[in-house]
Amino acid sequence: MPESIPASVLVVDDEPDLRTLYELTLLRDGHEVVSAPDLTQAREWLAQRRFDVLITDMRLPDGLGLELLREMTQTQRTEKCIVITAYGSADNAVESLKAGAFDYLTKPVDLKQLRAAVASALLSQRHPLVFRPTTVTTQELSAPGAPTRQLSSAPPPPSGVQALQRIVGSSASIVQIKSLIEKVATSMAPVLILGESGTGKELVARAVHECSHRAQGPFVAVNCGAIPENLIEAEFFGVRKGAFTGAAQDRDGYFHAAQGGTLFLDEIGDLPLAMQAKLLRVIQERRVRALGGVQEDHVDVRVVSATHRDLSALVPAGEFRQDLYYRLNVIEVRTSALRDRREDLPALTQALLQRICADSGQATPTISAQALAWLQTRELPGNVRELENLLQRALALSSSDSLEPKDFGDTAAPTASNGFADSQRPAAPSPETVPPSIPADLQSYLDQQEREVLLKALKECNFNRTAAAARLGLNLRQMRYRIQRLGIAMPSDETDGG
Template sequence: MSSSPATAEVAAPRLLLVDDDTSLLRLLTLRLEANGYEVATATSGEGALEAMAEARPELVITDLRMEGMDGMALFRLLRERHPGLPVLILTAHGSIPEAVEATREGVFGFLGKPFDADELLTEIQRALSLGGERRPEAAEWCSRIRTRSPAMQAVLDRAGQVAATEAGVFIRGASGTGKELLARAIHDASPRSQGPFVAVNTAAMPEGLLESELFGHRKGAFTGAERDHTGLFREADGGTLFLDEVGDMPPGLQVKLLRVLQERRVRPVGGTQDIPVDVRIIAATHRDLEAAVGAGDFREDLFYRLNVVSLTLPPLSERREDIPLLAETFLEELAARYGRELTGFAPEALATLSEAPWPGNVRQLYNVVEQVVALATTPLVPDSLVREALDSAAAPMPTLAEARRAFERDYLERLLTITAGQVRRAAELAGRNRTEFYRLLSRHGLDPARFQE
């Protein structure tokens, strides 16, 4: 009988076990190796960090209570250095508050000792199915993000690591830095890539409308609700929901969003039953949310729920090596769109672009190039035309969220002027209770006493 063709050997999944109980380590190692896993061990959190380079695990299983560095401290360091690496915590001292805290911070799973062996194996399989730190090649997911900047590449490397997991992602960055573009790239690199990607700017619509847009509504729930509306959470079911400018979300909606994230169920406005949803959340803001939490404008529990892995996009002024690349890319794209025969920028024009301050970041650069394409009369764009476009863009068109914030501040100042700083009367005119009105004033740094003079 002829032998069958040789098959390629599949590498065993690599696990790192961390526990100061050496007897338990030996027992777990034997059991997991018998189930086809390659196992490395460490007897302390410090030892686990030293073992990472050689072990290259796809999953870390650690005890919670250990001498020196405990399991949560180890997890936090691993999250910083290896954000896509799932961590499973085992403990004989487990409690519901500890489990809630651990999972809120992004721990994959939390099992109490003594644990059921089958349950542990199930959790391991579930964690490994997310892909660990394996990530796709750049061409497969972030080809639309053009960069030569080490700072930007570091962000993309971290984003690529976390994309393969289910961890919530929080993107920080000034307006125009490309937060939605990065969010879409993370979605494209994730196991949810075949599902929908749904984006919403939470600062661009009033609270009542935003609640209906996010969670849906039933026919007749309010005036004008002539038919059922699905809502963005259900539209994004099986995919990713991108919440842009989440830092401007009204307090009432923050409570409802937190409930949905905790329970993974939504209740449409006017509805009586919850509907399960399976959605990954990527949130973004230009605001300092730590300061907003301290000021009471943003819920701390919601902040930690969203901020599992944080990515910060550098402003264009900190990635100037990308300006010529982006400008030429935009020029080629826009010239093709408008049917213009343009070959590029003159060297002096590229130098001017590279030295400009760019307060509006990549979005402003795109707008300047679009103006140049519309006005160019020669194939090679001259420096004079670039300078003219920059001068006209010195005060770039604000985004809808920025315009809404400016209007809101002006409106509050007018109310306080009319009422001579009487908060109760100003809140009545605004149709808000005093607590909410004080939050609005705090958000915009307005002191009613200044208007009493």
Template sequence: MILDKKRILLVDDDEDLLKLLAMRLTGNGYDVSLAQSGEEALALLPVIRPQLVITDLRMEGMNGLALFDAIRKSNTSLPVIILTAHGSIPDAVDATKRGVFTFLTKPINSRELLREVEKALSLSPGGGGDLPGQEWRREIITQSPLVEDLLRKALLAAASNSSVLIRGESGTGKELLARAIHRASARAAQPFVAVNCGAIPDSLLESELFGHVKGAFTGADRNHAGLFRSADGGTLFLDEIGDMPLALQVKLLRVLQEKQVRAIGSALATSINVRIISATHRVLEDEIKEGNFREDLYYRLNVVSLELPTLAERREDIPLLANHFLHKVTSETGKKVGGISPEAMEVLISASWPGNIRQLGNVVEQAVALSTSHLISADLIHNAIRETPEDIPSFADARRQFEQEYLVQLLKITNGNVSQAARLAKRNRTEFYKLLNRHHIVPTLFK
């Protein structure tokens, strides 16, 4: 839904006042929806997605403050204005302490109301009118209040130059959110550069990030600018930042502090202007306690923290996402599959989805490939879910597991002789010890 008008939800059990306020706001160019109770307002919120709520304080059933508290549970950045004929100071103080945008007393002064509405909408994400519709979030398919609230925060974060840390399980769409923030920012016309810190070998990651000069090391047969310089003026997305080795974390911190990058083998530093968005599926606070992540880097990266919900927490999005993947796969393959049967959709909605949106996409793709009818059946979905690994490890996790098993096997073969194991691995003894320490392997246990 793309609308140019700012959307306001008006809530009051006084029908006459509701219509009068609606006329004033509509006459000033706002798109106004009406609700005559707090309960009705809550039902309308996910449908109309307002940028501002104006509610009476005293209503039958759910009052204005109770409505505000209910809104805050899923929409923490949605501004709320409360109106009351009983404008006592304690009510106003209580409301503003709890985060209500402002508190207006009846009878409502039109100029004051419009002035406060304008202020509230200028702070509300998307309220400034600078962005063309919802183009910035085009890749994020949702009708979930949880995700809508997250997108409000993301849009506020995009307006700043602060570093953003995106948390979430694998497959929840962390890179899509990072790209959306970039598109919504003042850097949208500049590069968005993404790197998966867990997918690049440690020995190459420093060169990929910071660059190198010709001859800096064996195989460096030309100058390489590095991703920081490639992203200059734009956004650098550091995916799986929790997998970055400690030695490189120190160098990254220095670059962020000095806003300069020095290529490997160069004596000269180059100034850079890069906005950092990082992401992880790890709990970095635990990684800090275990000594795997630097606390000072954590605070540098975690200025704004956004957490993506799992697919199980946003089940209302499953039909939208499933149909999106269906259209995508059939468009790419040309296969004539018209839809997903109601029974199959029920299976999708009730599944556990440990692999989140990525797993859902894989399931729909497999079901389309094997479908022999116009509609995807429940049996096809059942089979596809069973054959999809429930917990697909990231590249970094798979590599770490392989390394650990490989090192243990070498030490078993050599009875804990590190020098012999290092020769078999074709690594020098110092480097081999570092590998053992990284995996907390004690060689003497194998003697």
């Protein structure tokens, strides 16, 4: 549990016994506590003075605690707000976070959890980023009349500054993403990062962590699509000795490993439905029961998730739980494709070159204007990851201290039409390297290309799906999904048992 920091707390609850219980619990931690039975008296207290933390029940005799939160947000109050909701009321919890709450607790309130939430809120209050959290998305930030927040003049902590610097670029989309990261960092609200593969979703997740009061805690990244389905529950929640054959000792899961920090669930869209239900319960209750265990452990973890898939489309298709989607998507961040921020390519190229060369211990070469111009003409569907691969190849092929178009391979070599000598012109490309004409239906074209690649891998592996998946860098579940989606007929005598 976070270290207790003496502070002033306002408790709002219409049940006298619960008010007394909360007061006594917080008084033992050295806090100054005052209480109110309804919104009217709470407003009177707030008009008289400021507090460090406000704890309010959702339902009060004269209205909802959400009304108080919204009023405080509008008047830019600095109190961190913790909302108490009815047991299992996911909608209320999400609404409270969207209204600006730092955290929420469900009834019946666990007193250890109450103390931990208050201590965590106070740690956040002491953090240099003292603005209140917001719930706008990157699109809303750029919209006319978008809400604005005044940030503290104090800079983020050193780890946060470094994490934000790793998100390279000065385009409008990058500026908006960095601003949103700073705004939401001090909240406990879940963050959902959406964007194409290779657009830096994990960088954004790390920046959210490093800019928060959890920066000293662990950051645990999990690729949900890379875990075998039969091991997912054990990996997430842990295992107790003897739970199944081979469980020779107790082992903690990802939630335990991320205690006090951030759990990053990458490719959340690939999580099986059965596991989605279990994940939802853990997020709601903040409790984990290890596989084979009899007791539940409280976990203090902020969840940040990411996917390249359209979760809003997966929900009506029955592939993703609607309640989990709304619970994860309290704050949405969208990363931009590289083709939509071409102006960032020079700075991004230089940053990648410096990092690659630092990792390999070699001097960083310059990159010629011609090579940079060639990179600007590339579509780069793999985004930053593809750009990094191209630069690694160029560094391997280059024999000078400057990268030229020829260093990127034959397809990058200049022709006489752009001012280079005939001796520099590459040999005519073979028919296989001639780029195809623009297809009338891009998705059908891409599906056909994917089908041919999968069939080739399957045939070479005697239609063993496990072996073919490994050949293509996929797991078995991803392979099955693609086979089904593309309608690939499989022999009845499969050898992989799946």
